[in-house]
Amino acid sequence: MKYHNITKADMLNGEGLRVVLWVSGCSHHCPGCQNAITWDQTEGLEFDNTAKEEIFAELEKDWCSGLTLSGGDPLFYGNRCDISSLVVEVKEKFPNKTIWLYTGYTWEELLEQVTSDNNLDTILKHIDVLLDGRFVLKLASLKIHYVGSSNQKIIDVPKSLANQEKILYIDNSEVLESE
Numbered sequence: 001m002k003y004h005n006i007t008k009a010d011m012l013n014g015e016g017l018r019v020v021l022w023v024s025g026c027s028h029h030c031p032g033c034q035n036a037i038t039w040d041q042t043e044g045l046e047f048d049n050t051a052k053e054e055i056f057a058e059l060e061k062d063w064c065s066g067l068t069l070s071g072g073d074p075l076f077y078g079n080r081c082d083i084s085s086l087v088v089e090v091k092e093k094f095p096n097k098t099i100w101l102y103t104g105y106t107w108e109e110l111l112e113q114v115t116s117d118n119n120l121d122t123i124l125k126h127i128d129v130l131l132d133g134r135f136v137l138k139l140a141s142l143k144i145h146y147v148g149s150s151n152q153k154i155i156d157v158p159k160s161l162a163n164q165e166k167i168l169y170i171d172n173s174e175v176l177e178s179e
Helices: 049-059 077-093 107-114 118-126 159-162 174-176
Strands: 002-010 017-023 064-071 099-101 129-132 152-154 168-170
Touching: 002 049, 002 064, 002 174, 017 077, 017 152, 049 064, 049 077, 064 077, 077 099, 099 159, 107 118, 118 159, 152 159
Parallel strands: 017 064, 064 099, 099 129
Antiparallel strands: 002 017, 129 152, 152 168
16 A cells, blocks of 8 residues: 555544544546545555555654544545555554544445455454545535535444444534535
């Protein structure tokens, strides 16, 4: 897996101050994407032990709330094996830190894929919040929290899996109604 950047003390991509891994590879190619540079899976730096240790060093800090995975798309097929290993290791070493994951896939699309993809199953069982859906330029809003367009949802993954229905972690509909 390749990545473009590791952002430290980030407060825009999840609750609290977070470390963010910006992976390479995305097949969605949403018009207006703010990270189009990350679409090509062959571009960027190799995600190796040095990069992983850089993330772990941030997660060890008391003020760091957790890890956010973005890109590109962490759930791009070429990334799933490495992301699966990473989220398992993060949860084992840092059980009190949260993992947020941005993807262009919808929750419903992922549920269709999960039965035939062990890596995806592992990922979903080890993350806390999923920010789903493709960015849609005509639905873009600066007022909503953590996502770029109103079709994207912020999902509480453990509750959704336990209840077998999508349960929102943050509901942006109230913010949108006030527009």
